[in-house]
Amino acid sequence: MNGADRLCETLLANDIDVCFANPGTSEMHFVAALDRRPQMRCVLGLFEGVVTGAADGYARMADKPAATLLHLGPGLANGLANLHNARRARTPMINVVGDHATYFLKHDAPLASDIDSLARPMSQWYGRIGRAEEVEAKTLEAYEAAMRLPGVATLVLPADAAWGELPAGAPPRRVSLPPFRSVAPEAVRQAAETLRSGRRVALLLTGRALRADALATADRIAAATGARLLMQTSNSRVERGAGRVAIDNVPYPVDAALAALADIDAMIVVGAKVPVAFFAYPGKPGLLVRKDCEIVDLARPGDDLAEALAWLADEIGVAAEAAVRVSRGFTDETALPGGTLTDDAVALAVARMLPEGAIVCDESITAGARFFGLSQDSAPHDYLRITGGSIGIGIPLAAGAAVACPDRKVVALQADGSGMFTVQGLWTQARERLDIVTVVFANRSYAILEGEMRNVGVNHFGRNAERMLTLDDPALDWVSMARGMGVEAGRAETVEDFVRLFDGALRQRGPFLIEAVV
Amino acid sequence: MNGADRLCETLLANDIDVCFANPGTSEMHFVAALDRRPQMRCVLGLFEGVVTGAADGYARMADKPAATLLHLGPGLANGLANLHNARRARTPMINVVGDHATYFLKHDAPLASDIDSLARPMSQWYGRIGRAEEVEAKTLEAYEAAMRLPGVATLVLPADAAWGELPAGAPPRRVSLPPFRSVAPEAVRQAAETLRSGRRVALLLTGRALRADALATADRIAAATGARLLMQTSNSRVERGAGRVAIDNVPYPVDAALAALADIDAMIVVGAKVPVAFFAYPGKPGLLVRKDCEIVDLARPGDDLAEALAWLADEIGVAAEAAVRVSRGFTDETALPGGTLTDDAVALAVARMLPEGAIVCDESITAGARFFGLSQDSAPHDYLRITGGSIGIGIPLAAGAAVACPDRKVVALQADGSGMFTVQGLWTQARERLDIVTVVFANRSYAILEGEMRNVGVNHFGRNAERMLTLDDPALDWVSMARGMGVEAGRAETVEDFVRLFDGALRQRGPFLIEAVV
Structure with missing residues (x-):
């Protein structure tokens, strides 16, 4: 049993059983350890942007992280652009980045680079294993961070920590999945008060608030109070379609977004970020809500958004069985217009x-x-x-x-x-x-x-x-x-x-x- | 005239007339400025790794930098792996990385990221333009750094510095190309002394020491002194083939490299890096020369390597017209063996x-x-x-x-x-x-x-x-x-x-x- 074996076992003990990978020489002991564990599904990407983008898609649908295996600084660098997307999506992910053996770094070998500096901008958690004995603790730390933040955790595995021998020990610890945090009752009361204020209020949703059940709750709140339902321009995952609540997103073009938000007096934010423009344009504002728009934080990323909405519905006295306004599906049965494709x-x-x-x-x-x-x-x-x-x-x-x-x-x-x-x-x-x-x-x-x-x-x-x-x-x-x-x-x-x-x-x-x- | 125009003009005034590019919204003013200057050749890459790798290949052959145009942190990130190669090749290059307008950064818009942290590991020079008035000075600073180090210079151009209006001014300054630095006479004397010491000496070359003329000089030195000629495992550019000096490189496999260098008592380094293994292997050394091998620095990157070799030849009294041992070309005229390809x-x-x-x-x-x-x-x-x-x-x-x-x-x-x-x-x-x-x-x-x-x-x-x-x-x-x-x-x-x-x-x-x- 070496450090790489322990890393695999720690991941598997916590139900991480998919690893998107593009390995290199410095990760050979890790590859060998993965090879000894067929219960881990290794999926090769022919470029690291594929690896990290796939890990993002996997976690959005599986509601648990995948691991990635990336080769040193350059391999990580190739995966960064999609880690950037994952960071914005708050996707749980555990990147295992191989590095040279610790004692070898001083040689500044051709593939050496400053992994710390490269990793931090796109990682919500970052750590480095020192030696084989630290593998389990650091891996669990990365896992907990990925789940709790939630977000991208990047863990550096030096080659000597991977090949370092360990005594056969107890099975790795299984961390009970961190529950989402409950929001403070005061936040719920404040949101309820805002909804009752008579002002024009929007509920801005993202994350798990966009699953069908949470959306239904949000829609009952909106129907009862006259608030508008909105979601971020871009979201990790939305459950939608016939039989589910329709919800608009904040438009991408800056003028359309400003127009859409111009009449909002107060915005109740549910895990979301106050809308800003994608880019600066000369003479146009960056903030898309009015300057005097009050922002009310109901819940933050990592909070239990569905529960927060349910508590808010209770607080304002919306019955759980109140009708939900849902899409009815396509009713127009006429054929698609034919001819040239557009x-x-x-x-x-x-x-x-x-x-x-x-x-x-x-x-x-x-x-x-x-x-x-x-x-x-x-x-x-x-x-x-x-x-x-x-x-x-x-x-x-x-x-x-x-x-x-x-x-x-x-x-x-x-x-x-x-x-x-x-x-x-x-x-x-x-x-x-x-x-x-x-x-x-x-x-x-x-x-x-x-x-x-x-x-x-x-x-x-x-x-x-x-x-x-x-x-x-x-x-x-x-x-x-x-x-x-x-x-x-x-x-x-x-x-x-x-x-x-x-x-x-x-x-x-x-x-x-x-x-x-x- | 805006900042982006000034950037283009400063580049053109210094003979930088090729820009490998993959632009995005934040670089639209720069694209518009490039569009006003058809004497700049813009070459599109469909991914930034193509952009930076092409800029590397261009500069290795043109002996002058190309510019690149990269879109914010993610665009830079996609180009980093090949910037890593360029950094190791010491290729002169000027990366222009667009960024959000300075006043807009506080909004942490979706595409915002820590460009500084991403850029530094693969950049030998890094700078950020504050406003349009600084464009010329910062661009010249980047250019001089790229040439003098030589190496990768990365310059961040915020959108408001690009669109900021400037009065029509004098044409941008043309910087006289920095001459390579001459090495100190003492370095030449020490190298000559090493060659005369009777020990087994290797000359380790890279960079411009691998152009045909410099190689011929190095070969005359080697022939006169019994020294061995070697080049780094990987080099930016080597002039080779029939009629030119044959030179071995340090082998890639660690055992072969150790064997090749085992008998070397002293190594004269000409712009090169003392050989180390590509990767650590358990029980094998990282340094490829013997621990007691003396390292003599004749010249460092940015020094005039050809001149240093010529001075060294003079110092040890090798005639410029001394015969050079060159490859004779293929003499075997027999057909290639046919059949299955290998x-x-x-x-x-x-x-x-x-x-x-x-x-x-x-x-x-x-x-x-x-x-x-x-x-x-x-x-x-x-x-x-x-x-x-x-x-x-x-x-x-x-x-x-x-x-x-x-x-x-x-x-x-x-x-x-x-x-x-x-x-x-x-x-x-x-x-x-x-x-x-x-x-x-x-x-x-x-x-x-x-x-x-x-x-x-x-x-x-x-x-x-x-x-x-x-x-x-x-x-x-x-x-x-x-x-x-x-x-x-x-x-x-x-x-x-x-x-x-x-x-x-x-x-x-x-x-x-x-x-x-x-």
Whole structure:
């Protein structure tokens, strides 16, 4: 038994039994230890952005962390962009980053780098194991942090701590899952008072407040008090669709967001962050609520959001059995308009055809903008979205969600520009036979940036802007790329093509990619 | 004129006229400024690892920095792994990283992160612009640092510094290129004394000491004194092939390196780093020279290495016209053995067929191991290699070298596992019509790690090790992936196939990929 063995056992003892990995030489003892434990499922990503994005998708659906295995500073660095998204989503995750043996660091070998400095910005908890004897305690510390914050925990495993021999000891400690924290009664009273104040009040939700039951409670509160229900622009996971409460998000475009929030006098925040713009624009405010809008914290991340909403409902006297206003589902049975495929036709077709229990992973950016509104009437589904604005999460997120929920169909809505950032994730989908339909919106441009260029007053693009914002020379052939990674694929140029391909993909199991030329 | 305009003008005034880019919303004013200056060549990478790897390849061949344009912390993070390689190569580079407007940072918007902490580990110089008025001075500071260190300079450009208006002023200052530093005469005398000491002496070279003229000088010194010539395991650029001095590198495997250096009593270091192992192995030393080996610093990075060698030759009285021992080229005219393709057959075929003036970018890892020895007899060429051990540099490095040298053929030797890390770079090769032949050694495994697993005593792989170290389920179809990104491609399964495809690729212009199934 060595330190690496102890690390594996400690993870397994706490029900962490999936490890997304891209190992290197300094992690060979850890790989050997994983190999001795077939109950741990190791999933290879061909790039670390795939590894961390998949761990995010997995935890959002499994409600428990996956481990990742990353190779030194550069391997961690490759995974950082999706750790950034996970940090914003407050996804529990335990990154195990290999490092050189402690006594070897002084040599500044070619792969040495300042892992501490790289890890901290995207980790809500960070720790370093000193020697094999510390492995269990540090791993448990990382696990508890990931669960309690919740968030990204990054743990450095030096090679000599991995290979250091340990006496065979007692089984590792199983930490009882930390319960969510209950909010203070005073916070509930204050929120109730705000709701009764007669002002225009919004409830801003995120996290587990967006599961169907908590949403139903929130909706009863809103119906009883006239408050508006809103959720953050981007959220880790939302349970939505027919039979569930419809809830708008704070719009992404700054002007639309300002307009949507202009009349709010008080905002009750439920695990969420007070809305701010994604970017600064000259002459526009960063804060999206009015300066005089009162902010009332009902609950913070890590608090029991569902319980807080239930207590608030009690406090204001809403009956648990009060009717909930839910989506009724699509009632229009007319056929989709046919002909040339457009963004909106894809969005409508997917929304209408979405199977019950699907998991939607949405990184469609501009092209799929209409999907969110339309899909409120889709069959009941989970909706997962890019949370930190760091593009390249879609393909890995879908892979992770599919690993967590093998019996559910995953539908990934993927912008083409963003998709290229972690395109290698398609191979992991094929390797693991994951049940995912990826719909690529092939508009062959960074369409969001073309809009932003117009926002800064540039309407006619010269050669350099053209060369930086368009992807059409050459056009990416997604069918060919997908097949190259072992994923079946087809191209749709008409609505009829798309419906046929999407229907076929829904009927089969395993990964399939549709290039929707829009 | 705004800050972004001033940044472009300052770069152009100092002959920095290539910008590898992947922009985002916070860099729109910079994109607009670049668009107003068609004399700046903007090259889009579909992922930031492509951007930074290409900037590295460009600077190695152009002997001047390129600029990069990276989107906030996540964009920088995606580029860090190849910045790590560039840092180890001491490649001059100026990264321009966009950031939120200074007054907006307090909002901790979704894309905000600690850029300082992310940038420092892989940057030899780091700076942040406060406002538009500081743009010129800070850019010049970055430029001088990149040239003088030499190394990676990372400069943060907040959005309000980019859009801040400036009065039309004098043209930006052109900094005279900093001359390399001359070494101290005492260092030369000490090195000469070491050479005359009668001990077994090695000259360890890197950087510009590996250009043909400097190498010839070093060889005259070695021939006159009996010293051994060696270069670092990995170097930024080596001029080699027929008519040039042959020089061995310190071997990568630790046992081979220890054996190669066991008899060295004194090592004269010329811009290089005293050899250490890539990784720690239980019971093996980290330092590759003997503990009692004397280290003599002739020159450090940033010193004029060619001049230092010339002075050393003078000091020991070697005539400039003394004969130089050079490679004679391939003399064996027998045909290549035909039949099933192997690693070594590919290496031999490429070495024999390499055209004069080619630029070889080598990230073939284990599969191409024999190429380096064989290619000493190839036609004269430049040899560029992964320097920091952070895989995923090959495809971008080739792209950057081809941008720098449009009239030379670039031959990229690419391991399949590493190639997947930045596979998106193939699209940039197609977009820019770069004259590159990429040879993928498709062994469908992380072969280096399979060897390292055996090094830790694991000879029979279970399911988990198998799943983390092999890439054959499904096999990657490189021809399909390349075509999907607009690069012509073919697959070789026999030596005859390979020779035909490679010959055809050499005769045409533009990117071509050969999947060599080995």
